[in-house]
Amino acid sequence: MTDMQACDATKADLAATETGELLLQNQVCFSLYSAANAIVRAYRPVLDAIDLTYPQYLAMLVLWANDGINVKDMGTQLHLDSGTLTPLLKRLETKGLLDRRRGANDERVREIWLTQAGKKLKEQARDIPNTMFCKSELPLEELIALKATCDKLLSKIT
Amino acid sequence: MTDMQACDATKADLAATETGELLLQNQVCFSLYSAANAIVRAYRPVLDAIDLTYPQYLAMLVLWANDGINVKDMGTQLHLDSGTLTPLLKRLETKGLLDRRRGANDERVREIWLTQAGKKLKEQARDIPNTMFCKSELPLEELIALKATCDKLLSKIT
DNA sequence: TGCAACTATATTGTGTGCAATTTAATTGTG
């Protein structure tokens, strides 16, 4: 009743042939993909004020809550790997927001530490969540439900 | 009661200071962004079988329903611009799936026409929507609600 | 009709995402 309920062959065949599953209009994933792109676009003017991209802002969120975290643990939180994070963190280092230090015990590990400028930026970011909330113009309950479904979907397909 | 309900200053201040809005765990947008990335990853092994990326697959969906569409109209449907679509369509042309013809009436317009191989690929893609539906392991109703909220969000922030 | 405004596409440059591979350091095991 839970796992396979969605994969009943008869249901699936009916859906594919009669409701046009190969139409863009019927693709949940496309809606999610488009909404995610739109979110990054909507953040842009807001984040321009503090000279961050959206992924850079996410990395800063992690650091503001976990100063000194290493690349692997940041990657676990952000669902991103070193191929994405290493150059991103180098750019934030160039901006003077953080330092990338080798771990004292384990030379393989790269610890990411906020600079004073990096810590200070948190104050300027204080209003961003509410600004974006207002941009969405969606009821809080609907956003909460959206987050719950996205989190569930992520855990299922990862 | 509708537009500004979310932006009440007192509510917002409370939320920011007391519930930690600058925490990754409380970011709806981050969940959406991560789920969208995960979707592209989940499509990869499925689409490898027909040698398409996820954005290329979306472009093919548009073409299978609108053969001969131009770049601008495809961009409207996909919420993507020529900066993204021109190189993507060139890659699909190189694969032999489509032709890029100049419009007969208007030389500025680029019409995209499926080749025989491009049309034939639709048969091989027939099962993909259901395969992905099964991967998600989410009830149909929840996916429908997810799509509705994403579509609403997209229209609000665009 | 001339030509400025507009439109469709293409190009350039920057920053992701991510698979695959490489490099260097650490750990487990005989």
Place this chain on the structure above:
DNA sequence: CACAATTAAATTGCACACAATATAGTTGCA
């Protein structure tokens, strides 16, 4: 203790997204 297996980052290569700009081609209107 040697050394294969493992691990953390970094690197490489490719394909997006998208802002900004460039290039043609078309249209409107004085």
